[in-house]
Amino acid sequence: MAEQKRDYYEVLGVEKNADDAAIKKAYRVLAKKYHPDMNPGDAEAEKKFKEASEAYAILSDPEKRRQYDQFGHAAFDNGAGGGGFGGFDFNSADFGDIFGDIFGDFFGGGSRRSGRASNAPMKGANLRTSVHITFEEAVFGTSKTIELNVKEECKTCHGTGAKEGTQPITCPKCGGKGQVVFTQQSFFGTVRNVQTCPDCNGTGKVIKDKCTDCHGSGYVPMKKRFEVDIPAGIDNGQCKRLAGMGEPGVNGGPRGDVLVEVIVGRHPIFQRQDYNIYSTVPVSFAVAALGGEVVIDTVDGKVIYDVKPGTQTDTKIRLKGKGVPNLRNKEVRGDHYVTLVVQVPDKLSGEAKELLRKFDEVSGDSLNAAKRMGDGGAAEGKEKKKKGFWK
Numbered sequence: 556m557a558e559q560k561r562d563y564y565e566v567l568g569v570e571k572n573a574d575d576a577a578i579k580k581a582y583r584v585l586a587k588k589y590h591p592d593m594n595p596g597d598a599e600a601e602k603k604f605k606e607a608s609e610a611y612a613i614l615s616d617p618e619k620r621r622q623y624d625q626f627g628h629a630a631f632d633n634g635a636g637g638g639g640f641g642g643f644d645f646n647s648a649d650f651g652d653i654f655g656d657i658f659g660d661f662f663g664g665g666s667r668r669s670g671r672a673s674n675a676p677m678k679g680a681n682l683r684t685s686v687h688i689t690f691e692e693a694v695f696g697t698s699k700t701i702e703l704n705v706k707e708e709c710k711t712c713h714g715t716g717a718k719e720g721t722q723p724i725t726c727p728k729c730g731g732k733g734q735v736v737f738t739q740q741s742f743f744g745t746v747r748n749v750q751t752c753p754d755c756n757g758t759g760k761v762i763k764d765k766c767t768d769c770h771g772s773g774y775v776p777m778k779k780r781f782e783v784d785i786p787a788g789i790d791n792g793q794c795k796r797l798a799g800m801g802e803p804g805v806n807g808g809p810r811g812d813v814l815v816e817v818i819v820g821r822h823p824i825f826q827r828q829d830y831n832i833y834s835t836v837p838v839s840f841a842v843a844a845l846g847g848e849v850v851i852d853t854v855d856g857k858v859i860y861d862v863k864p865g866t867q868t869d870t871k872i873r874l875k876g877k878g879v880p881n882l883r884n885k886e887v888r889g890d891h892y893v894t895l896v897v898q899v900p901d902k903l904s905g906e907a908k909e910l911l912r913k914f915d916e917v918s919g920d921s922l923n924a925a926k927r928m929g930d931g932g933a934a935e936g937k938e939k940k941k942k943g944f945w946k
């Protein structure tokens with residue numbers, strides 16, 4: 556052999572008469588220390604890791620160890636001794652199994668192939684649906700009935716899936732464990748593989764004669780009605796969860812949930828953002844100028860609001876506590892913001908026109924002051940409007 560190879564016992568740092576446990580322990584220590592996952596990009600560590608793995612592969616196998624003891628490295632050179640093996644494939648699947656066996660606990664538990672017990676109880680699937688409600692229903696809460704197809708236990712076989720008068724039997728392949736273990740002789744020694752039993756899919760039971768109503772599944776789809784309590788304050792797109800109403804669990808696991816998405820319809824005059832409501836209310840030119848009452852629609856009904864004399868268009872007012880109740884505490888409510896829009900009349904009778912002209916003449920001094928001053932007056936007006944938000 557061209558390459559100088561270190562003695563396998565020396566590599567693992569054990570005595571020639573070391574027992575299996577000592578060899579395993581020594582390899583474990585070295586493998587943890589030099590594993591590529593622990594030493595990314597370190598070529599020296601990788602080399603040491605391979606060297607230790609090769610030594611372990613030979614010394615952990617009684618037959619190979621005997622050959623090695625007798626012939627040394629020559630035992631595994633091509634043509635000599637009878638090993639007939641030239642190199643290792645450290646990325647092979649067999650090698651992965653050694654890892655699971657040797658230090659599965661260190662690298663996150665168990666061999667990569669065995670996985671978790673497949674007949675463990677598992678929660679059933681969630682079912683999704685949606686319900687449409689009005690804007691007002693979202694504000695004050697409501698109750699809706701929905702219909703869903705849900706799997707229910709088959710009445711004919713009481714959920715066993717077996718034909719009337721028969722019972723599922725313990726799976727002969729896995730003896731009811733749901734998993735099969737098969738051992739494989741490989742170069743590295745005996746490899747144990749754990750797999751979900753293919754005959755019973757991990758349930759541990761097989762049905763010889765299937766129930767004709769549910770075709771052996773034990774469940775039949777049933778239309779079910781649910782009452783959904785929708786709390787005050789819910790918003791478009793939010794979900795209400797009906798815990799434990801979904802699909803049945805597996806192996807005795809709990810049922811999944813039903814998730815009901817709430818879709819809130821648009822309102823002709825109200826808009827909502829979070830817990831606040833927004834709307835606009837027209838105010839006549841005369842009321843805006845002279846002051847007076849306007850009627851404002853809120854979710855609680857009509858509110859009479861006193862408009863101050865000289866109210867400009869786009870004036871925003873806040874009706875405190877007239878918004879949407881908080882989902883967590885419906886006593887706490889958002890506000891309702893109203894934008895007052897002054898209506899400029901576009902159809903006037905002759906009399907009204909006459910009066911307006913008169914009004915213009917009479918108020919000429921005050922109203923036209925800005926016009927006479929040029930742009931300065933208008934600019935001042937704009938500034939005022941900005942500051943006057945949300946009074």
Ligand SMILES: [Zn+2]
Pocket residue numbers: 709710711712713714715716717766767768769770771772773774
């Ligand atoms: Zn059935």
Ligand SMILES: [Zn+2]
Pocket residue numbers: 726727728729730731732733734752753754755756757758759760
């Ligand atoms: Zn089985």
